[in-house]
């Protein structure tokens with residue numbers, strides 16, 4: 001009539017045609033459209049029990065919550081001991097929800113990883129490039145311990161320990177000998193910090 005045939009009209013015709021055809025074939029048809037969620041896709045689910053996480057204060061969960069930390073907590077806490085804190089002043093989680101064991105591993109991984117730049121073995125940027133290389137990703141956004149599984153946390157702990165021990169044994173000016181360390185040597189520009197590289201360039 002008016003000549004307008006929008007995609008939605010075409011879609012509804014298609015569904016009706018399919019329904020009619022299937023009824024003719026003696027089949028019961030239930031074709032429903034997906035309802036749009038009012039809450040969108042912002043829900044965070046507990047990775048252990050699947051329940052939708054609750055946004056709440058860390059009061060009663062942290063021994064000391066004088067900094068008023070906010071968390072996403074599994075509604076089945078403490079039976080399901082899973083939560084993650086948010087970036088201060090936002091509702092954005094710092095990583096994925098984790099149980100006690102994984103939280104401990106992530107903390108240990110962070111502690112060892114931080115030593116790489118806090119002890120001057122490399123700059124912070126270099127340390128994150130090293131981390132991305134360890135977990136075999138080219139996307140720096142993925143080089144984030146807060147999202148890592150048990151496996152990758154253990155890997156970061158082991159590789160950080162290896163790196164620190166190798167530096168201690170080799171001395172600050174000596175390049176690394178084995179494959180892993182040579183790879184790191186390449187990735188982080190010689191495995192030396194800025195000061196050391198300048199000193200070597202001059203000498």
Ligand SMILES: [Zn+2]
Nearest residue numbers: 046049074080
């Ligand atoms: Zn849970």
